[in-house]
């Protein structure tokens with residue numbers, strides 16, 4: 181009889197558990213503080229004869245379901261330069277069809293903050309397995325980082341390449357490494373690249389790309405500096421780390437909160453951003469490194485227009501801007 185009582189209790193427990201599982205459980209409420217940008221652009225495809233920049237990630241270190249972490253893809257004549265590769269970069273590239281076989285030819289880093297280099301390791305790993313050279317450039321210790329990937333993943337790379345009937349030679353890889361400091365100028369394929377140091381909370385470089393009489397500048401993270409204005413002089417497009425105005429904001433708190441060694445914001449204020457764009461005399465200013473806030477686009481543009489009279493665009497992931505003035509969402 182005791183056994184029967186035990187069996188009934190056991191079966192009742194199972195029935196109760198099954199019933200509870202079958203019930204509709206309350207759904208977790210996911211709140212996205214940010215909303216997609218209000219301007220919608222037409223879609224388009226890359227014309228390889230045009231010089232263009234595609235925003236791969238327009239966000240910052242905060243998780244944001246609408247914005248990947250900082251990354252920009254500069255393209256000219258079939259050559260692809262990826263500048264910074266924060267969280268989400270590989271997924272974004274795959275969405276655009278930049279798969280392993282069609283991946284960027286050059287990997288550039290502006291600085292070694294996690295939101296800019298988090299996906300450097302998988303990008304290098306991917307390139308080490310592909311035929312043909314690839315260029316890696318950025319501030320120290322970029323050589324150490326690249327060598328580390330080669331060494332740490334040696335066995336993994338050997339295994340994967342053996343599966344493809346190839347061998348991995350760790351002493352002679354296909355990576356060309358350029359460790360950069362301060363002002364530099366060098367060419368890769370038919371594009372000239374220049375750099376300058378800019379102020380941030382750690383050592384940071386800005387990049388200028390020149391091809392066929394046109395130019396694109398990617399600032400990386402920075403505060404005001406005349407060096408950026410000098411580097412970006414007369415550029416067609418300047419992609420700039422710059423703060424924005426929140427919708428309905430009473431607070432004057434910066435939209436990028438990190439601070440430099442002196443305790444000041446480590447990112448350009450809206451006034452500083454407008455000043456650099458105006459001093460450089462660029463045609464189009466693309467504001468990026470955007471926070472997880474509702475942006476008042478009208479107020480932001482009005483504030484910038486007090487100093488800068490050119491075109492102002494708020495970055496969105498996949499937004500593509502060409503040096504001849506076309507703006508579209510890359511498909």
Ligand SMILES: [Zn+2]
Pocket residue numbers: 240241250293295296401469
């Ligand atoms: Zn950053």
Ligand SMILES: [Zn+2]
Pocket residue numbers: 291293380401
């Ligand atoms: Zn940074």
